[in-house]
Amino acid sequence: MRNRFISIFTTVDNIDRRLIYLMLAITISISLFADVSFRDEPSELVIPIFNHIENLEPGIPILISMEYSPTSEPELAPMAKAVTHHAFLAGHPICYMSLWPEGGMMINRLTDQVFADYPDAKYGEQWANLGFKVGGEMVINSMRDSLHHIYATDAFGTSIDKIPLFNDINNLSDFGLLLSFSGGSPGLKEWILYAGDELDIPLAGGCKGVGAPQFLPYFPGQIIGLFNGLKGASEYEAALLNSRYSIDADLLEATNRMGPQTVAHMVIMVFLVLGNISTLALFILRRLR
Amino acid sequence: MICVITNSNHFETWLAAFLTLAVFSFLYRDNPFYKFAEHLFVGVSAAYWMVLGFWSTLWPNAIVPLFPNAALVVGATPPEQRDFVILIPVILGLMMLLKIVPRYASWGNYTTAFIIGTTAGYSLVRYLRSDFIYQLGSIIKSVIPASASIGLSEVANSIFILLATISALYYFLRIRTNKRSANVISRCGLLVLMTAFGVSFGSAVMGRVTLLVDRLYFLFSDWMGIL
Amino acid sequence: MKRNLAQVVLSVVALLIVLSAFLPDADGGLAGIAKSADSYFPIWFSIIAVFAFVLGASSLIGSHVRKIKDRENDWQYSIVTVSSFAIVLIVGLAKLGGAPGLEGDVSDPASFLGRIFSSVLSPLHATLFSLLAFYMASAAFRSFRIRSLETTVLLVSASIIIVGRLPFASKLFSFLPETLHWLRPDKLSLWMLLVPNTAGQRAVLITVSLGVIAVALKYILGMSRDMFGGQK
Numbered sequence: 097m098r099n100r101f102i103s104i105f106t107t108v109d110n111i112d113r114r115l116i117y118l119m120l121a122i123t124i125s126i127s128l129f130a131d132v133s134f135r136d137e138p139s140e141l142v143i144p145i146f147n148h149i150e151n152l153e154p155g156i157p158i159l160i161s162m163e164y165s166p167t168s169e170p171e172l173a174p175m176a177k178a179v180t181h182h183a184f185l186a187g188h189p190i191c192y193m194s195l196w197p198e199g200g201m202m203i204n205r206l207t208d209q210v211f212a213d214y215p216d217a218k219y220g221e222q223w224a225n226l227g228f229k230v231g232g233e234m235v236i237n238s239m240r241d242s243l244h245h246i247y248a249t250d251a252f253g254t255s256i257d258k259i260p261l262f263n264d265i266n267n268l269s270d271f272g273l274l275l276s277f278s279g280g281s282p283g284l285k286e287w288i289l290y291a292g293d294e295l296d297i298p299l300a301g302g303c304k305g306v307g308a309p310q311f312l313p314y315f316p317g318q319i320i321g322l323f324n325g326l327k328g329a330s331e332y333e334a335a336l337l338n339s340r341y342s343i344d345a346d347l348l349e350a351t352n353r354m355g356p357q358t359v360a361h362m363v364i365m366v367f368l369v370l371g372n373i374s375t376l377a378l379f380i381l382r383r384l385r
Numbered sequence: 386m387i388c389v390i391t392n393s394n395h396f397e398t399w400l401a402a403f404l405t406l407a408v409f410s411f412l413y414r415d416n417p418f419y420k421f422a423e424h425l426f427v428g429v430s431a432a433y434w435m436v437l438g439f440w441s442t443l444w445p446n447a448i449v450p451l452f453p454n455a456a457l458v459v460g461a462t463p464p465e466q467r468d469f470v471i472l473i474p475v476i477l478g479l480m481m482l483l484k485i486v487p488r489y490a491s492w493g494n495y496t497t498a499f500i501i502g503t504t505a506g507y508s509l510v511r512y513l514r515s516d517f518i519y520q521l522g523s524i525i526k527s528v529i530p531a532s533a534s535i536g537l538s539e540v541a542n543s544i545f546i547l548l549a550t551i552s553a554l555y556y557f558l559r560i561r562t563n564k565r566s567a568n569v570i571s572r573c574g575l576l577v578l579m580t581a582f583g584v585s586f587g588s589a590v591m592g593r594v595t596l597l598v599d600r601l602y603f604l605f606s607d608w609m610g611i612l
Numbered sequence: 613m614k615r616n617l618a619q620v621v622l623s624v625v626a627l628l629i630v631l632s633a634f635l636p637d638a639d640g641g642l643a644g645i646a647k648s649a650d651s652y653f654p655i656w657f658s659i660i661a662v663f664a665f666v667l668g669a670s671s672l673i674g675s676h677v678r679k680i681k682d683r684e685n686d687w688q689y690s691i692v693t694v695s696s697f698a699i700v701l702i703v704g705l706a707k708l709g710g711a712p713g714l715e716g717d718v719s720d721p722a723s724f725l726g727r728i729f730s731s732v733l734s735p736l737h738a739t740l741f742s743l744l745a746f747y748m749a750s751a752a753f754r755s756f757r758i759r760s761l762e763t764t765v766l767l768v769s770a771s772i773i774i775v776g777r778l779p780f781a782s783k784l785f786s787f788l789p790e791t792l793h794w795l796r797p798d799k800l801s802l803w804m805l806l807v808p809n810t811a812g813q814r815a816v817l818i819t820v821s822l823g824v825i826a827v828a829l830k831y832i833l834g835m836s837r838d839m840f841g842g843q844k
Contacts, residue, residue: 116753117412117746124594124601128612134779139802166734167741170599171592197437198737200719201729208721227719230442230665231658233507238654246655248445251717253459289511293519305592309585312805313814317523318515324805325588326595327777353598354779360594360745361774367753368771375757397731404732408739412746424689426736428696431669433733436704436725438662440718447659460715474656478663485670491614494840496660498622501839503653505622505828506629512828516821520814542803546811553815574815576765581812583766584804586756587773590748597745600738 132355145321154187156272168279227251232282776801
């Protein structure tokens with residue numbers, strides 16, 4: 097009997113990794129077809145960002161720096177979308193930029209999608225796109241003194257002196273909030289080191305789930321809030337839905353993606369528990385000998 | 386299945402789906418489709434970065450200041466005067482390219498010196514302030530709060546953070562003594578770090594799964610059109 | 613001689629930047645020079661970084677061309693790298709398929725470069741990294757085992773975070789009385805993030821910052837010259 101159990105648990109212990117892959121893929125696929133979705137609640141990490149935008153006087157511009165590529169787009173784009181919706185509805189002009197080569201495309205994808213819902217939004221007045229610039233933290237350093245010094249034109253080649261949004265913006269201090277959605281380096285860390293701490297202006301950001309724990313020592317002293325992966329985005333969406341703005345729930349991407357995410361989390365938890373049960377069982381059964 | 390797949394007739398969607406499946410095929414084992422996708426990725430990425438670097442930085446920040454009429458090529462307004470100072474980074478950049486030619490490679494050292502000098506100078510000041518002084522400041526501020534009206538749990542958390550940070554630093558800095566109490570502090574530090582790494586693993590799971598959900602969504606929705 | 617001169621350039625550049633952080637704003641004298649350095653050097657750095665892209669790409673393509681010439685193992689795939697590099701370079705530098713001529717955004721999704729990005733680079737990028745989800749699931753089963761006190765702490769904290777991040781985590785254990793609400797997975801995971809994690813990560817930040825400062829000083833003072841050709 098004992099040998100039979102040992103054999104069963106040894107089989108479980110040595111299960112082919114490809115079977116684990118298949119089970120994960122199948123469960124996520126089923127949850128996608130079942131259209132499982134869950135509404136989140138705002139946490140104390142995103143509420144300060146939401147309140148800061150709410151309390152900013154309308155017309156004060158917000159800078160959104162999108163340091164991510166397709167590798168982290170599914171996690172970070174929903175954050176940038178949620179903040180864009182909020183800033184636009186609250187009447188704040190938005191300026192986009194990126195320190196990543198892929199960021200230019202990411203900005204275009206996001207603005208094409210979000211501003212399609214606001215056909216009245218005027219480019220150059222309510223939003224502008226500075227595009228990508230090479231140099232990482234050195235770009236931030238340059239913008240600290242003068243935006244016009246490093247950005248002669250916007251992403252479309254128009255001189256920024258001719259764009260009304262930049263009439264009252266000389267440097268980073270003229271923004272009411274700096275936001276960096278960062279998939280790595282250069283990203284939020286560089287914005288903290290080279291802008292937030294340097295100029296003492298409100299800075300917040302979003303990062304991939306894997307990076308979030310590293311940014312928490314900066315909260316709440318050096319950053320006012322943090323989007324922690326897709327969950328951070330879905331929490332912000334929940335704050336938006338609970339607010340004075342009327343916003344179509346279908347536009348809120350993170351909330352809709354949290355369903356499959358949740359199912360995958362549970363599957364991984366099952367694997368974790370199963371692995372430990374088999375180890376423990378084998379340990380006990382072998383001791384019994 | 387075939388009729389389902391013909392729902393999407395865009396060549397680009399098909400190409401994206403093929404490449405997605407080619408990469409997924411690595412989960413079974415290494416194969417020619419994966420190798421093809423991997424090499425394609427390297428070639429396209431390298432060229433993409435160069436193109437973006439050229440049009441977003443080299444053109445507006447170096448070529449246009451040196452040759453103002455170049456701005457007309459992209460439909461922008463030319464600057465009023467030339468900026469010859471920009472020749473310095475351009476020359477440094479060209480010197481860096483000499484690293485390709487072994488005989489003149491040492492000329493690239495000046496560019497390396499400039500890059501490392503800039504990075505070292507900024508890092509020294511910024512890391513000292515943001516990651517050392519401000520972090521120590523956060524610890525002190527949390528233990529000596531500005532407001533007297535904070536709750537018991539906040540005080541307990543602040544003291545916990547203080548002790549945990551000190552023990553983790555103690556472990557990191559490898560302070561080794563024969564004292565039993567010192568080893569206990571060091572071991573507590575290791576446990577604090579293990580907790581932080583566990584938190585990182587738990588958080589990492591979410592990110593990677595998000596990406597996988599997105600790829601599967603693409604296959605079922607954009608490509609097959611069945612979602 | 614050249615190596616010494618390069619070291620002088622490095623030290624002067626770094627010291628000017630360090631001084632710019634401490635000296636008051638002024639137009640003339642050392643303060644003025646440091647201020648100008650702080651203003652100009654970042655832009656110069658950006659321009660040089662583009663040349664670094666060129667250097668990196670030429671080294672990459674050079675190695676693949678050599679592989680093709682020497683008919684090394686899997687040389688056929690190197691043709692894919694070299695040809696895709698050449699095509700994207702031409703398409704991108706000529707801004708083909710976008711706005712007429714060279715006007716318009718290089719990242720225009722309608723241009724050929726934009727379409728290559730969406731149909732080739734984007735799926736490859738995303739799928740390569742999504743493979744990690746499978747590896748994490750496998751690691752959760754195979755490697756995340758209780759073996760010692762340290763691994764137990766690692767496992768418990770990871771589990772609390774995974775469960776606590778479920779959207780319905782606040783509903784789990786909702787039967788607990790008000791005084792024990794801190795035991796709910798959502799509250800517990802937030803506490804883990806903000807308290808023990810902050811402490812651990814703060815220790816990492818402080819230690820890394822000390823390392824960065826030490827390395828920067830080493831370079832500025834000329835105690836390490838490996839980057840100039842491997843000699844001390």
